[in-house]
Amino acid sequence: MKQHTLLMPLDMHLHLRDGVMLENVAPLSSYSFSGAVVMPNLVPPVTTKIALLDYKHRILNATGQNRYDDDFDDLLEEEGFGGDFEPFMTLFYNNYSKEFLEEVADEIIGIKLYPAGITTNSESGVASFDLNEMRPTLEAMSDLEIPLLVHGETDGFVMDREAEFMSIYEMLATAFPKLKIIMEHITTKAAVDMLSLHDNLYATITIHHLLINLDDVVGGMMKPHLFCKPIAKRPEDQAALLSVALEGHPKVMFGSDSAPHPQHAKEACGCAAGVFTAPIALQLLAELFDENDALDNLQAFVSDNAQVIYSICPEFKEVTLVQEEFKVPENYSGVVPMFAGETIKWSIENVD
Ligand code: NCD
Ligand code: ZN
Ligand code: ZN
16 A cells, blocks of 8 residues: 655644634644644734743643643543644734844744735734835844745735735835745745745645635535635646645745634634645645655655745654545534545554
């Protein structure tokens, strides 16, 4: 049976939420990933050092890594939820002072910028991209080598939002050439093309945007569990994403954007945006890369590129995947995953 081993898989864009949801979803990521870049769009968003450190503490608790309770640790390990997992923390972008950024730099992997109101819990994001207002913060981030992570969508027509944002990436990348800018969860050929135009632009890509286009979301019966921001685009956009992911393009990293919402918030007349993929992401990646004869490039996409781009050294983890069918559960503690109830072709055999 075909097998494939991955070392230190990383999820460079993950929503872990808080409270009971955090406790339910965090072990699903910490089981198979060495670390993840944790998004700050809580309610309220993570904007202070104390909130950041408290949140990190809650994540470590939820993944059984605060060693106060040995019995709990043993239980997690017995259930296969042990193992080390590093939450790489982010702050929600505000116009912060340099003093504050110096104080917090060692605790974060980057700062996440949301245009105001454009996605889940982004109401207090950036209302207008006024370089004069943003310059002191972005210059300080550049000096301190703090990457800027961006949800790149305007408030234009839904299919054009990401492409329209390219001029803002252009402006930021040109004005701050030493600032590393990560275009998060890209969905368009326009964004793929940007990678070769600016040395300081990088991107994350989700598994769902590699597997689906808009037809899968609304072309037949409407699929709320495939609805997310940015929405999946045209087949040619999907093809452009696939080509850079499958080649292991050095500026491209895997970021699941796994975004859990309770079932009632997805299966509602106003459907929350977000696709939940954390527990099946590596299996789906193995299946996709295998079917495209690109398994040899998966290690770069799912870990090595991110280690170079972010200069990080993740916790050791070896994940063995095997080409054996896996029936995706209908839900994980009330959160419906992508492909719920369907059979996928690869499984996780072992995690060391
Ligand atoms: C994310 C969420 O639910 O927090 N939703 C989504 O559709 N991707 C927010 C985000 O990443 O934009
Ligand atoms: Zn986003
Ligand atoms: Zn996200």
